[in-house]
Amino acid sequence: MIEAFQNIFKIPELKKRVLFSLAMLAVYRVGCHIPTPGIDSIALSHFFKQAQGTLLGLFDMFSGGALERLTVFALGIMPYISSSIIFQLLTVVVPAIEKLSKEGEAGRKKIIQYTRYGTVVLSVVQGLGISIGLESMRGPAGELVVPVPGWSFRIMTVITLTAGTAFIMWLGEQMSEKGIGNGISLIIFAGIVARIPTALLNSMRLIKSGQLSLFVILLVVALMFFVIAAIVFVERGQRRLPIHYAKRVVGLKTFSAQTSHLPLKVNMAGVIPPIFASSIIMFPATIGNFINIPWVQTAAKSLTPGNMVYNIFFVAFIIFFCYFYTAVTFNPIDVAENVKRHGGYIPGVRPGKETSDYIDKVLTKLTFAGAIYISLVCVLPSILIGKFNLPFYFGGTALLIAVGVGMDTVAQIESHLITRSYDGFMKGVKIKGRR
Structure with missing residues (x-):
């Protein structure tokens, strides 16, 4: 591994890209500690301790704790992700956007521009909602989170949070262009990983005080390594459908018969299903924190991570969104037409x-397997962590994102090294799909 890192710094271009990405991530982490004006940070911290397991806790995880401190980066990159998903879904629903997506590079740039505008609009709406919600929040002693409420505070908060999200969006695009890996994914990765040191320190304190046994910690660490290994194995898994191309003549050129394959990933939907499922289920729990009615709060508590009701709904929504998102992003009819157009066929x-029906049948089975895999990864760790009463929640959604981004970044570094005749970053390991 030391030799692999040395190889990185032997290539000036790769070294520059890696250092640029690290510098941008450092800027992001600094911004996560710059507070928004007009907030009582102590009262806000106490409120967020009560909001663990709600939608606020989920967003705080993706922002690396910036929402809990209400810093300038409190909204994180979530508005950009939401805007991207909305336009991806609109590509299927709205013919004009679908036509734009098929216009090549120019169409793609247009959609990216619309996504940026959508990000700003969502940031303004979320910033206004947060500012209004903060004015009604109180600390444990009844002190106001916002000492001086009013429209001046709301406007300042909206401007600050929107500018912070726009800056993060710019950082991510710069990292994708001039750095290594996907910038937006690396920002989410940094937000998730940034909470690990605090969780480890809290665990050490509980071990020293005798509230947590060393055996339980070792058991959970072993579970984490097992889950990470399972994620790596499945995320690399593919079902390769063989495609044969007959000998054909195009103009003055003659192309000989070829054999290729159509790779279908086991997890076609990625991390979108657990994110959507978590957001929908945690929404009632978030609303319940603001409604002081006993039965409402009881119902809200049953929909927090670790409860059986939450787990049942969580698995059901994950399976639904796996099929829904796969159907939106992958069209077997278009794939079959493209294969036919180029003179290919499945033996x-x-x-x-018949080809589209066959691909759809295989994809349906793979999607079911992927949905079960995501459900197990997301639910089992939360059940065990809740059972052992650990001081941190590092569930499957965070693990899926962190491991997926790590694999993608390593694969990009690997390709840079191999193209320049250096040994790969991971010796003896090929970051390729598994049959």
């Missing part, structure tokens, strides 16, 4: 409708 399957 034993007729081109056209």
